[in-house]
Amino acid sequence: MINLKFFTLWVLTALCSTRVSSASDSFFLNCGSPENVTVTNRTFESDNNLGREIFDSTRGVSVRTTDSNSLPSGDESTLFETARVFSDESIYRFPIEQHGWFIIRLYFLPFVSASRDLITARFSVSAQNFTLIKDYKPSKTSIVKEYSLNISTDNLSLEFLPKTDSFAFINALEVFRLPENLLPEEAGLIGTQSSKKNLKLSTHAMETVSRVNMGNVSVGRDQDKLWRQWDSDSAYMGEAHFGLPVLNLKAVNFSAGGITDVNAPVYVYGTATRLNSENNPNTNANLTWTFQVEPGFDYFLRFHFCNIIVDPFGFERQISFDIFVNSEKVDSVDMTEVANGTFGAPYFVDAVMRKSKSHEGALNLSIGGVMDVSLYPVSFINGFEVLKLSNDKRSLDVSDAVFPGSSSRNKSSNPRIGLIAGLSAALCVGLVFGVVVFSWCLRKRRSRNRQMQSVHSRGDEQIKQNETGESLIFSSSKIGYRFPLALIKEATDDFDERLVIGVGGFGKVFKGVLRDKTEIAVKRGAPQSRQGLAEFKTEIEMLSQFRHRHLVSLIGYCDENSEMIIVYEYMEKGTLKNHLYDSDNPRLSWKQRLEICVGAARGLHYLHTGSTRAIIHRDVKSANILLDENFMAKVADFGLSKTGPDLDQTHVSTAVKGSFGYLDPEYLTRQQLTEKSDVYSFGVVMLEVLCGRPVIDPSLPREKVNLIEWAMKLVKKGKLEEIIDPFLDGKVKIEELKKYCEITDKCLAQNGTERPTMGDLLWNLEFMLQLQAKDEKAEMVEDDPEASVVGSTLQFSVNGVGDIAGISMSKVFAQMVVREETR
Template sequence: MKILKMLHVLVGCLALGVFARGQQNPGFISIDCGAPNDYHDDQLDIYYKADTGFVDSGTNMQVSTQVIYQDNQQQSKNLRIFSSGIRNCYTLMPDKGKGNTYLVRASFWYGNYDGKNQTPAFDLHIDVNYWITVNSPYYVCAEIIYTPPRDYIQVCLVNTGSGVPFISALELRILDNSTYQINSGALITQWRYNLGSIDTYRHPQDVCDRIWNNNTYSGGLSSVSNTTAIVTSTSNDAYEVPPEVLMTATQAQNVTDPLSLSWTSHNSTTIWNLSSSGLKGLVATSISNLTAVVSLDLSNNSLTGSVPDFLAQMPSLKILNLSGNNLNGSVPQTLLKKMTDGSLLLSLDGNPNLCQSDGCQTSVQSKKKGISIAPIIASVAAALVLILVGALAVLWKIKRRQIQNVTTTTTTTNSTREFTGTLRLSKNQLFTSTEITRITDNFGTIIGEGGFGKVYLGRLDNGTKVAVKMLSRSSKQGYKEFHAEAQLLMVVHHRNLVSLIGYCEEFENMALIYEFMFHGNVQQHLSAQNPNVLSWSQRLQIAIDAAQGLEYLHNGCRPPIVHRDLKTPNILLNKNMQAKIADFGLSKAFATEHDSHISTHVAGTFGYLDPEFYTSGNLSKKSDVYSFGVVLFELITGRLAIMRSPEGSSMHILHWVTPLIERGDIQSIVDPRLNGQFSINSAWKAVEIAMSCVPIMAVQRPDMNHVLSELKECLTAEIGSGRIESFEITSIDVEITPSAR
């Protein structure tokens, strides 16, 4: 949003003066959409503002004179319509800002304002999140309890091609955070009944201006009322129910009859997010009763026991995240099968005692048959120790094949946690220059080149393909940097980081041997010349994979590691299209866990580099967040970070996309090669996530754990649209793999 536009909003909000923000209604924002002027509603004792200053588009209209008196609410007489643009938004800036809980209410009354008697249908969003679809000839009142991630809230009307969107009133009310305890996200409310009463109450009876609709049930139920005034001032009720509401009730006419109240929910899908919620013990079997749950995130808790098989029987479940717990045993085959066939996105990382392979079954069967395998393990271990000692003795005598038991330990000043790792011979082999020459077929196939040197295609003796990165003699990066990268790669392991297989440390022939990434890098797949177009869900999964790798470097390593050169050429895809981050080996670790930045020589790539670096010379975790935002925009748009015209001029992707975002033109933002095959809600959320990563000031950018959480919700929105598919791609004729630094 341009500064001028933001100032326009600020001026409009400050103009509330002593009205919505003053002593009369503190914590309220009350907008009569389409009203010609401000006014005081005497019945509600609320000051309402016209919507000038809250929205910069749309046209004021009045409902038909034939229906204007059918409802005595002043706020239903006018409305604002939006006949142009796909997405038109009101911007609300509450005094308390982000992290607080608000009740947001939007009201709609078509009132045949255009004389056509054709009720339009359109979507309502809060920020980028889908709220409801408005499609009714009657008065509609939508409520949501919302904790915004920013200091302002946008309520947006989205044209879905079924008529002109409109709105009658928009209201915001501050709530006590203890009333509805939602630390983040939203809670949609649909009913709030004043049972046993013919009266409806809201403000001033309810200080939060919640609406308590009258309701008298029939069919064996009767209404009762209290004859004594109820005093609530001494009550500890956090919900602050008005005394007038508590004065009436509904009861069964016969003491032996059950009291049964029922209503129909309009929500067909329930989505949970219980990550980092302090959950302990076994996964409750009652979860299986939630048949409409699409996404179940139980990550980063203290769950124990085995992964229950009933999770595979939940009919609507598409995403299951159990990572970061203490689960043990083997993963049910039914879940693994659903993950394999692409019908379930399953995350199990961070459960050290959980076995995810078929080999677990053998161990289980052995225990069932009473076979003691402890003596076998002891014997094998002893033999392996003898072999290892002998091997080390031989290697110690050979100067050029000297192996160090590498233990990198950096103890931070403010933390007792350590960054440690030990060289494992089975996974990180030491190669001679002769072996390097053989496995690369005398350096026959170059598959990449960068500042470090050339990258060659290699093949190990067992047939495994590898990528061999050679340090060129002309490289600005020497032995010290090479040794730093080798040691770092040997102790940093994550499924979304490219793995080091081995290295050659001979001074004239230094090389790093990586796993071969069959599908090359992300930039190659976004190229217009690539016939295999990445689907929208594939792009989201790639973004999540990359975010997981980056989040591990930032928050899973102690001290944290800054990549310093994150870009689409450094995000690689394996045979299963799983994304992994490469070329983080020359990153610098923080001196302490709480350091805010590091100073270093010029690093990064133009177009991805943190704008603050040019003025401060400092790189930090937030610098990587900026680079990730640019990467995410590349995935969304299919365009390069720096776009060049045939005439030779260039434009940064942020300069290109910002005007389109302000116009709400999502169709022009998303890669046209997708041919509209994406969820509008999911696309807008991805755009918002990307925008949150790229403010000029680093302090305004989120941490990667927040970005990762938002991206998972974005994929959930895509899955909820029914567009999810298996993440597969047709084989590419030419084998491609990472470029070097």
């Protein structure tokens, strides 16, 4: 009988987990903490409040880290602040209402607490008599381990067993039921001898080894309905890779084929890596990725496919290719057979790789046709999952690996029988190979005939699709939803002028409310817009490629009836400009201003480093830095953004665009655009933040009209008190003021090479913000002598890695990065 306290906990957890199912068995626990915490739409409840039938909290000790610098960055960092420590065997027993596949996620970070150093822990973890971890020795970084189990009992038991004279710990854990049919009961075995045999999966436990999104972009937990992390495939490619990233999210059609975005999100099916055959019509190569696996185990593999490739010449090609794992053929994929050839229909293939003495420790995935000699061959893959299967010992731990020939079921063998079996297998393989080659040649000839017949009948239709402005190939992802015009009119009361919250060169911005009460910002392009169609498309494409907590999120767009409308998340506090001058809004404190500068710098730093080629915003100004209800800054308005120079180039030559007063003088005179152009514009914003006045103010005396000339002249004379916003007078220490002005002066250097990078700038701003926080704590201690300063050590998150939502950074501020592996 579940007590009332747990029933309440279960209801709250289920309500906070509606993205899985309101009827799911869902448990999210913040272990060792007295507080609940919400992370990516999940409420992790304190395990102190569980009933004894679930967990006896008296058996464990709650500990908290004494070094907040050891915590990983990002929203999940709060889950690692505390831990539950066990000195003897302890069990969580979760009541299960509906049987089926469940996910278990375990969060570990061995921090130092006042009473324990968790790095010294040694323990094992099991679930339903499956060994998940054996004699675990924690690494020094945070890690999230994920397991899948088929539960057929009324309870799921998760057991922690410390070694003698040691202890166990857990920071947080998740247990929730997966949707039906997400994982199969069985899957076919890879290999010519076992191609028609299946392995029953439901009798095994599975551990997630790799979950990869193709297309050179990662997908974060907040973008997946089951909170799965999809890593970018770039880390698994070899140097001589023939892949080309593709993006076409609009093409994904979940209504065809019965596969939903629970199997994999649109950001997986809408991106792919394809064979780059554009420069060589006779390319005969495979796409190959290499993954590290532990030998002595079988592996469940899932290959995700979705044809999102639009032929640039308007032809509809027949796309067919083979899947290989460690040179063994898994399956053949013919996209004309997927959902009756429906373009954009998601599809996946499941298989099991048996343990083998060859290729130990590596899994090589290859996509392509071994004998494909067609012109401009097409092969691709969208996503790939690798899950380790428990072995005969009911274990997933590497120490329990079982190698071929050493299994308890195969202790005795006859060499003659083995020889005969081997010869028979070789003959069978030769016969099958001959039949396959003959069938392949026959099918190839037929496919060429069908292709030639379809070129003339389908060509016009494909060209029409290209002319709609559909995105074809990009370096990363995410295009928003295409809104019907009627829905946008409904949300904005038919563009009621009373709902206008901003006006710019593109047009007016309206506040809107969707039917589900979601507040949105609607930017509607005016017919005479100075930005026009090119900037409209640029902004959608730029925002679609990147997700970051300090970049305004694209919700969708509308191009119906010649309208140019972009829908963003609504930012309640409006622009930074409106909180500095020319409005009745309350003035910002110095700390708030520093936090806003740090947030905006993080967003820009991510743009400059978040992909192979930098993205230059080109219109950085206080009016394009928006604030949410908590005054968190987000960079907006990407209509003028430009892809930066290649690695072997120093700049991009382009026409001058931007806002008067913020333009980089070097860019203005030479038309040479670099990331340092954004740094200059940001330096102007920093002056606005400090002085609380516009960049150009014609109402002032002539010597004060230009903010940069007036302010920097006084800075060089040491008269800082004359330029500071009167509201801040006496509220900023002179040392901090000097440091701030020094940073600003470097940003405004006439020569771009003398300016700092956005990463250097961010480091300095973060440092100033930490000093400000330390000063405030010190003042609190002076006001209350009995108070103690906790955690006063300066914290740095200068590269903003934790702020990324699902994006893979290819360049980072190297000296400041501590990469946290969470797979």
